[in-house]
Amino acid sequence: xxxxxxxxxxxxxxxxxxxxxxxxxxxxxxxxxxxxxxxxxxxxxxxxxxxxxxxxxxxxxxxxxxxxxxxxxxxxxxxxxxxxxxxxxxxxxxxxxxxxxxxxxxxxxxxxxxxxxxxxxxxxxxxxxxxxxxxxxxxxxxxxxxxxxxxxxxxxxxxxxxxxxxxxxxxxxxxxxxxxxxxxxxxxxxxxxxxxxxxxxxxxxxxxxxxxxxxxxxxxxxxxxxxxxxxxxxxxxxxxxxxxxxxxxxxxxxxxxxxxxxxxxxxxxxxxxxxxxxxxxxxxxxxxxxxxxxxxxxxxxxxxxxxxxxxxxxxxxxxxxxxxxxxxxxxxxxxxxxxxxxxxxxxxxxxxx
Amino acid sequence: xxxxxxxxxxxxxxxxxxxxxxxxxxxxxxxxxxxxxxxxxxxxxxxxxxxxxxxxxxxxxxxxxxxxxxxxxxxxxxxxxxxxxxxxxxxxxxxxxxxxxxxxxxxxxxxxxxxxxxxxxxxxxxxxxxxxxxxxxxxxxxxxxxxxxxxxxxxxxxxxxxxxxxxxxxxxxxxxxxxxxxxxxxxxxxxxxxxxxxxxxxxxxxxxxxxxxxxxxxxxxxxxxxxxxxxxxxxxxxxxxxxxxxxxxxxxxxxxxx
Numbered sequence: 001x002x003x004x005x006x007x008x009x010x011x012x013x014x015x016x017x018x019x020x021x022x023x024x025x026x027x028x029x030x031x032x033x034x035x036x037x038x039x040x041x042x043x044x045x046x047x048x049x050x051x052x053x054x055x056x057x058x059x060x061x062x063x064x065x066x067x068x069x070x071x072x073x074x075x076x077x078x079x080x081x082x083x084x085x086x087x088x089x090x091x092x093x094x095x096x097x098x099x100x101x102x103x104x105x106x107x108x109x110x111x112x113x114x115x116x117x118x119x120x121x122x123x124x125x126x127x128x129x130x131x132x133x134x135x136x137x138x139x140x141x142x143x144x145x146x147x148x149x150x151x152x153x154x155x156x157x158x159x160x161x162x163x164x165x166x167x168x169x170x171x172x173x174x175x176x177x178x179x180x181x182x183x184x185x186x187x188x189x190x191x192x193x194x195x196x197x198x199x200x201x202x203x204x205x206x207x208x209x210x211x212x213x214x215x216x217x218x219x220x221x222x223x224x225x226x227x228x229x230x231x232x233x234x235x236x237x238x239x240x241x242x243x244x245x246x247x248x249x250x251x252x253x254x255x256x257x258x259x260x261x262x263x264x265x266x267x268x269x270x271x272x273x274x275x276x277x278x279x280x281x282x283x284x285x286x287x288x289x290x291x292x293x294x295x296x297x298x299x300x301x302x303x304x305x306x307x308x309x310x311x312x313x314x315x316x317x318x319x320x321x322x323x324x325x326x327x328x329x330x331x332x333x334x335x336x337x338x339x340x341x342x343x344x345x346x347x348x349x350x351x352x353x
Numbered sequence: 354x355x356x357x358x359x360x361x362x363x364x365x366x367x368x369x370x371x372x373x374x375x376x377x378x379x380x381x382x383x384x385x386x387x388x389x390x391x392x393x394x395x396x397x398x399x400x401x402x403x404x405x406x407x408x409x410x411x412x413x414x415x416x417x418x419x420x421x422x423x424x425x426x427x428x429x430x431x432x433x434x435x436x437x438x439x440x441x442x443x444x445x446x447x448x449x450x451x452x453x454x455x456x457x458x459x460x461x462x463x464x465x466x467x468x469x470x471x472x473x474x475x476x477x478x479x480x481x482x483x484x485x486x487x488x489x490x491x492x493x494x495x496x497x498x499x500x501x502x503x504x505x506x507x508x509x510x511x512x513x514x515x516x517x518x519x520x521x522x523x524x525x526x527x528x529x530x531x532x533x534x535x536x537x538x539x540x541x542x543x544x545x546x547x548x549x550x551x552x553x554x555x556x557x558x559x560x561x562x563x564x565x566x567x568x569x570x571x572x573x574x575x576x577x578x579x580x581x582x583x584x585x586x587x588x589x590x591x592x593x594x595x596x597x598x599x600x601x602x603x604x605x606x607x608x609x610x611x
Contacts, residue, residue: 165411233448237511240406241462241518242438251465255452347452 017069024082027065031057051093055086099330106327109320115328119287119299124308127317131325133289137298138332141204141283142273144293145211149272150265152212153219160220161227162249179217187213188278195282202284204293207300210278215268222264226257259344266340270333276302301329355382355552356422356439356521358403363417364581365395365402367410372398374581376417378571380522385544385553387563387590390573391605395582396556399573400524403554404440405433421521438466441520445527447507449499449514456495458510462518477517485513486543505536512543516551523547525555529562541566560606564594572602 035054044050062082066075114130122129156176160169187210195206230253238248254261279285284297285307305322312318358380365373373395380386388396401407402415405426419426426436449458459478463469469477478495482488487509491502499510508528515523525544529537544553544566557563563570571587586599597603 231448233444233446234450236406236409236442237444237448237450237514238461238465239409240404240437240442240444241465241514242434242436242441243462243465244434247465251461252450252452256450 016071016074018074019066019069019078023065024062024078027061028058031055031061055090058082059086102323102327102330105320105323106325108324109317110324110327114321114324118289120289122287124312124318125315127320129321131299131301131304131321131328133286134299134301134304134325135328136289136291137204137283137286137293137300138273138302138329140291140293141207141211141279141298141300142269144205144208145215145272146265146269148208149212149215149268150219153216153268154223154261154265156216156220157223157227158249158254160224162245162253176217176220179213180221182214182217183277184210184214184275185277185281187211188281191278192281202282202297203295204283204290204298206282207279207298208293210282211272211275214275214278215272218268218271219265222267223257223261226260226264227253229260230256255347259347262343262347263340266336266343270336273333273336274302274329276306279303280306301325301332305329355550357382357420358522358552358554359418359420359423360403361418361420363399363402363415363419365398365407365415366413367398368412371581373402373573374583376584378584378587380552380554381569382552383548383550384568385548385555385566386587387567387570388554388556388573389558389560389563389570389605390582390585391575392558393578393582394573394575396573397526398582400526400554400556401442403522403524404442405436406442408433438462438518439520440522440524441515441518443508443512443515443523443525443528446531447504447511449502449507449510451498451500453499454496455491455499455502455510458499459513459517461514466518481513481517482510484516484547485509486539486546487513503536505532505539508532508536508540509543512540512547516547520551522552522554525553527556527558530558537562560594564590570594572597572599572605574601574605 032054034057035050038044038053039050044053059079059082063075063079066078070078109127115135116132117130118133119129119131120133156172160172163169164172190213191206191210195202200206234252234256235248238252239245243251279300280303283300283303285303286297286299290296290298305325308318308322308325312322360379361377363373363376364371376399388400390396398407401410403419403426407413407415415427417427421436421439425431426440449455450461453461456478457464459481460469460474463474463477479488479492482491487506490506491510499507502510508531512523512528529540532540541562544555547553548568555563555567567590569587570590570593572585572593573582574585575582585601586593586597588598592598593602594606597606603609
């Protein structure tokens with residue numbers, strides 16, 4: 001009994017003082033208030049400055065308070081956590097504000113009429129018109145680019161992972177790396193030089209070729225990583241059953257990684273869907289509906305946005321159309337991403353019982 | 354069905370590194386031959402040379418002869434794919450195909466080789482699963498993914514997959530090392546049944562297992578790290594474990610190794 005009482009009074013070596021759960025919120029609130037005060041007193045006009053001051057105060061405050069109450073090790077832990085949160089907020093704020101601005105400005109003219117009509121009889125400074133021609137152009141150019149770029153990219157990746165040995169594989173890897181760094185305007189100029197040699201006028205398919213060049217390295221890289229994730233044991237198991245190598249790749253390796261490969265292709269499509277420079281050079285832009293990507297100038301969504309902004313000379317109707325087209329483009333890319341995620345989840349190797 | 358394997362003067366390399374040197378032995382049909390020996394002595398490498406899986410490893414190459422009923426597996430014009438259809442293999446870690454159901458896993462060998470008739474497939478899958486003592490456990494969930502089974506069940510699924518293509522020889526590379534004692538027992542029993550139909554070669558680190566399941570045992574050793582592995586002796590399992598003719602074998606078996 002007496003020994004127990006003595007033990008009880010001795011401080012535990014396992015339990016230390018700790019801040020209450022609400023302390024991060026309190027510190028955050030305090031630093032925001034303090035930052036606003038500093039901003040008002042110091043006469044700082046930029047809200048960005050206020051926010052940065054608040055972030056710094058929050059980090060310093062967390063460290064100071066935690067050091068006093070909990071000790072240095074916990075303070076370091078807390079400051080790491082706080083840094084992650086601050087970085088997260090810094091990354092999210094521009095993203096959310098971008099979406100907010102695009103949506104709020106874009107919905108003004110975005111309706112069924114806008115999506116199903118072209119700019120054929122509407123001057124850039126007048127209200128009305130739509131982006132049907134640009135949507136058709138984008139879908140055709142990006143679609144054709146995918147039809148060219150994705151198979152070549154996937155097959156290259158299969159070569160690199162499954163067959164590639166020695167100098168050729170190293171050279172291919174090197175050139176894929178180089179291609180990843182090609183600025184889109186350079187890809188456009190490359191195709192443009194060919195067009196000039198053959199004395200051709202701008203047409204949609206030329207844009208597709210440039211987009212395919214931009215797409216290929218992205219597809220190769222992502223597919224390569226996905227194929228490397230397939231355990232070698234599966235390949236050996238299939239080979240040991242007397243299955244030829246090409247069938248092993250087709251029936252075991254690819255199905256196992258198809259979810260990831262699809263995601264990679266979709267992300268590559270999303271990347272090229274927003275390309276403006278090569279389209280500007282090669283497809284030129286066209287206010288009329290042109291369904292034939294192999295002849296005559298076409299429009300495309302990013303190009304439409306650029307041209308509405310540039311050629312409208314301050315007409316608000318053109319700005320509205322540009323914002324609405326941006327919103328359409330963002331929605332298009334987001335739908336692609338959602339589809340990719342859906343396919344990845346649907347095709348992922350199942351683990352259920 | 355079962356065929357005899359005759360190995361003579363077999364040497365295998367990984368690039369310039371010689372992994373095993375000058376191995377000669379005969380594996381009798383309808384029997385279990387166990388390979389024992391310390392890690393790195395080339396048991397698995399040797400096993401993989403018996404169905405030409407060794408050359409799948411980059412830089413892997415082989416010298417010497419492996420006769421499967423008088424036909425040299427490394428002779429001119431021999432297709433390694435055909436060899437692997439005759440000599441099946443079960444790996445150390447269970448590796449069912451994750452995208453396939455239990456049924457598809459067993460049918461994989463036939464389907465991927467494109468040699469099957471639709472109405473036969475059900476019978477073959479059932480026969481193979483029964484052969485692997487797995488039928489009763491999975492018959493109600495053949496459409497469920499194979500990766501949902503327990504480790505021991507997965508390994509038996511892999512055995513079912515290997516025997517579904519009706520090979521002549523079954524190679525097993527430490528098939529029980531990732532399993533618990535009960536699953537191990539199930540697989541050992543299975544090996545006893547399978548030897549009625551197949552020639553079985555098993556690599557194991559478990560000497561009791563070698564003593565329990567095998568008819569003949571081969572002891573491999575290497576003289577030093579970095580040296581190629583060699584076959585020390587091969588004899589009836591009983592003799593190897595009671596009265597081996599080489600001192601190194603007795604030292605290894607009795608634990609007085611090194």
